[in-house]
Amino acid sequence: MSEHKVISFDNIKVACRNCSLTSLCLPMGLTPEDVDQLDNIVRRSRPLHRGDHLFRQGDVFQCIYVVKTGTVKSFDPGEDGSEQVLGFHLPGEMIGLDAIETGYHHCSAKILETTAVCEIPFTRLEELSSIIPSLQHQMFRLLSREIGHDEDMLTLLGKRNAEERLASFLLSLSGRFQRRGFSPSDFYLSMSRHEIGNYLGLAVETVSRLFTRFQDEGLLKVERKHIQLMDIERLKQILHNDQGGGVRERQIP
Amino acid sequence: MSEHKVISFDNIKVACRNCSLTSLCLPMGLTPEDVDQLDNIVRRSRPLHRGDHLFRQGDVFQCIYVVKTGTVKSFDPGEDGSEQVLGFHLPGEMIGLDAIETGYHHCSAKILETTAVCEIPFTRLEELSSIIPSLQHQMFRLLSREIGHDEDMLTLLGKRNAEERLASFLLSLSGRFQRRGFSPSDFYLSMSRHEIGNYLGLAVETVSRLFTRFQDEGLLKVERKHIQLMDIERLKQILHNDQGGGVRERQIP
DNA sequence: CGCAATATTGACCACTCTCAATGAGGGTGG
DNA sequence: CCACCCTCATTGAGAGTGGTCAATATTGCG
Known part of the structure; x- marks a missing residue:
C-alpha cells in the first residue's frame, strides 16, 4: 500500500511524500506505515510566486512548511523595516520551527522564485509524534539541527x-x-x-x-x-x- | 505526594525540581504527577568548578543539562583553537540541545563559576515525552525558543x-x-x-x-x-x- | 521604449581591530 | 605576610577592512 502510493500518479501524495521523506523520514527508521500516516496530514499548497509571503512575523502559527520546489527566504522584518535575512530555504528544507515556542511566527517568510511548499499542521504533527516515537525523535533531531546551523552562522558572523x-x-x-x-x-x-x-x-x-x-x-x-x-x-x-x-x-x- | 517533595528536605529532589520547573514545567500544563515522573529521571551532578568542562565538542551526547546555580559558557572551540562563544547559561537555562541531531556534542561547555547542574538523560526524556504529550510539547517549545534566540543573535551580529x-x-x-x-x-x-x-x-x-x-x-x-x-x-x-x-x-x- | 530595480565600480571615511604599553587583581610560594 | 608572577583590564596610537556615498551600467518589467 505504501508502495502503491510511491508509484502512483497521485501527484499530491507523491509530492508530499517527497518533502516529508527528504526532511522528516529519510534519516530515520520510520516504517512505510508511519510515512503513510505522516503523508495523510501533509497538505500541498498552491504554487506561490515571487514576492508572496508564506507568512509574516506575528501571524498565528499553524503549519510547518517544507519547500518542495523553489526558494524561500526567512527574515526578521525589524521594527522599522530594516530586515535581517535569516536563511534561504531550498527544496527539502523546513521553515517555521521558530514559531513553536510562542504560537506566533517569529520571523517572516517570502518567496524568492515560484515555489511549492508542503504544509504540515503542527498540532497534528505533535499528535502523530506522540504515537510514533521515531517521528518524535526525528522532530527533535530536526529542531536540534536548526540550532546547530544557527550556531554555525553565529561563528560565521562573529569571526x-x-x-x-x-x-x-x-x-x-x-x-x-x-x-x-x-x-x-x-x-x-x-x-x-x-x-x-x-x-x-x-x-x-x-x-x-x-x-x-x-x-x-x-x-x-x-x-x-x-x-x-x-x-x-x-x-x-x-x-x-x-x-x-x-x-x-x-x-x- | 508531589507537595511532599516540594516541602521536603530531600535536597536533591528539590534541587532537580527547581531546574525542571524553571525550564521545563512552569510554562506548561504539566500535572504534579508528570513533574514527579520528570523528577525521577533527573540527576543532580556534583558541583563543578571554574574551568571544568561540562562536555566537549564531539563527546557522545547523553544528557541535557540544566544550570541550577552558577554560570556555564558554551562555545565552538574551532578547529585550531579559535573559540566562538555561543552563549552564557544562567540558572534555569538548558545546555546541549544542539547535540540531539547527531548524537555528539556540537559545541563545548565550560564552567565559569562554581556551578551545579541537573542532568537529564535524553533517551529517558524522549521516552517520557512520548507518554506525556504536554512534556513533548514543552520540549518542542524549548527547542524552538533556542532557535528564536539564535536568530535574534544573528540579527545582533549582522546588523x-x-x-x-x-x-x-x-x-x-x-x-x-x-x-x-x-x-x-x-x-x-x-x-x-x-x-x-x-x-x-x-x-x-x-x-x-x-x-x-x-x-x-x-x-x-x-x-x-x-x-x-x-x-x-x-x-x-x-x-x-x-x-x-x-x-x-x-x-x- | 522607458522607468525602476539591481548590480558594478570608484573614492572616501569611520568603526573597529591590531599592536603596544601600563595598571590592577589574584593566586602561589617563599 | 609579602613578593612575585600571570592573567585580566584599561588606555593610547595607528592601520585596515568594510561601510557609506555617488555615479554609472545593466537588466527586467510594464
Missing part, C-alpha cells in the same frame, strides 16, 4: 571576514544543491546581492566586489545570477585560512 | 554596531537576572571581557572602551566584574536608535 563569509555561503549552496542531485558547481542564485549581503552581514557593494575579485582570481565565474564554481578546493581553503593566524584569539584561558 | 551589541548584552543579562529574582540593575559578570567580546563579535579592547564610555555617559557604573545599570531606559534607547537611519537598508524590494 569570519567578508571573503570567508561569501566563500562559506557559496559552498553551502553548492553542497545543498549537490545533495539534491543538482550540479554543485553550476547554479543560479535566486536571491539578490542585497539579500546575500544582508544575510552575511555585509553591504551590497562588498558582495559585488567580492564576486568580481573571486572571478578575477579564477575561483568562479559569475554573470548576474549565474554562478559557476571553478575551484571549489580553493574556496574551501579560504575558510581554513588564517584562523590560527591571530595569536591573540588563540584561546580564552 | 548592530559595537555599542548596540554591548547594550543588548547587558539588558539581556539584566532581564534574565530579574526573572530569577535578582536585581536587574546590580550584578556581577561571571565572564571575562575577552569572553564578552568573543560572544559579541568584538575585540576585548572595544568592550573595555565601551564600558568606560557607558560609565562616562552615566549609563552604568562598572568596577571589574561588578555592574550597576544606572539608566536602563537609555540603554534600551540605544537598541532602537538609528535602525531607520540608513535609508539604503530600509527594505529589500
Whole structure:
C-alpha cells in the first residue's frame, strides 16, 4: 500500500511524500506505515510566486512548511523595516520551527522564485509524534539541527571576514544543491546581492566586489545570477585560512 | 505526594525540581504527577568548578543539562583553537540541545563559576515525552525558543554596531537576572571581557572602551566584574536608535 | 521604449581591530 | 605576610577592512 502510493500518479501524495521523506523520514527508521500516516496530514499548497509571503512575523502559527520546489527566504522584518535575512530555504528544507515556542511566527517568510511548499499542521504533527516515537525523535533531531546551523552562522558572523563569509555561503549552496542531485558547481542564485549581503552581514557593494575579485582570481565565474564554481578546493581553503593566524584569539584561558 | 517533595528536605529532589520547573514545567500544563515522573529521571551532578568542562565538542551526547546555580559558557572551540562563544547559561537555562541531531556534542561547555547542574538523560526524556504529550510539547517549545534566540543573535551580529551589541548584552543579562529574582540593575559578570567580546563579535579592547564610555555617559557604573545599570531606559534607547537611519537598508524590494 | 530595480565600480571615511604599553587583581610560594 | 608572577583590564596610537556615498551600467518589467 505504501508502495502503491510511491508509484502512483497521485501527484499530491507523491509530492508530499517527497518533502516529508527528504526532511522528516529519510534519516530515520520510520516504517512505510508511519510515512503513510505522516503523508495523510501533509497538505500541498498552491504554487506561490515571487514576492508572496508564506507568512509574516506575528501571524498565528499553524503549519510547518517544507519547500518542495523553489526558494524561500526567512527574515526578521525589524521594527522599522530594516530586515535581517535569516536563511534561504531550498527544496527539502523546513521553515517555521521558530514559531513553536510562542504560537506566533517569529520571523517572516517570502518567496524568492515560484515555489511549492508542503504544509504540515503542527498540532497534528505533535499528535502523530506522540504515537510514533521515531517521528518524535526525528522532530527533535530536526529542531536540534536548526540550532546547530544557527550556531554555525553565529561563528560565521562573529569571526569570519567578508571573503570567508561569501566563500562559506557559496559552498553551502553548492553542497545543498549537490545533495539534491543538482550540479554543485553550476547554479543560479535566486536571491539578490542585497539579500546575500544582508544575510552575511555585509553591504551590497562588498558582495559585488567580492564576486568580481573571486572571478578575477579564477575561483568562479559569475554573470548576474549565474554562478559557476571553478575551484571549489580553493574556496574551501579560504575558510581554513588564517584562523590560527591571530595569536591573540588563540584561546580564552 | 508531589507537595511532599516540594516541602521536603530531600535536597536533591528539590534541587532537580527547581531546574525542571524553571525550564521545563512552569510554562506548561504539566500535572504534579508528570513533574514527579520528570523528577525521577533527573540527576543532580556534583558541583563543578571554574574551568571544568561540562562536555566537549564531539563527546557522545547523553544528557541535557540544566544550570541550577552558577554560570556555564558554551562555545565552538574551532578547529585550531579559535573559540566562538555561543552563549552564557544562567540558572534555569538548558545546555546541549544542539547535540540531539547527531548524537555528539556540537559545541563545548565550560564552567565559569562554581556551578551545579541537573542532568537529564535524553533517551529517558524522549521516552517520557512520548507518554506525556504536554512534556513533548514543552520540549518542542524549548527547542524552538533556542532557535528564536539564535536568530535574534544573528540579527545582533549582522546588523548592530559595537555599542548596540554591548547594550543588548547587558539588558539581556539584566532581564534574565530579574526573572530569577535578582536585581536587574546590580550584578556581577561571571565572564571575562575577552569572553564578552568573543560572544559579541568584538575585540576585548572595544568592550573595555565601551564600558568606560557607558560609565562616562552615566549609563552604568562598572568596577571589574561588578555592574550597576544606572539608566536602563537609555540603554534600551540605544537598541532602537538609528535602525531607520540608513535609508539604503530600509527594505529589500 | 522607458522607468525602476539591481548590480558594478570608484573614492572616501569611520568603526573597529591590531599592536603596544601600563595598571590592577589574584593566586602561589617563599 | 609579602613578593612575585600571570592573567585580566584599561588606555593610547595607528592601520585596515568594510561601510557609506555617488555615479554609472545593466537588466527586467510594464
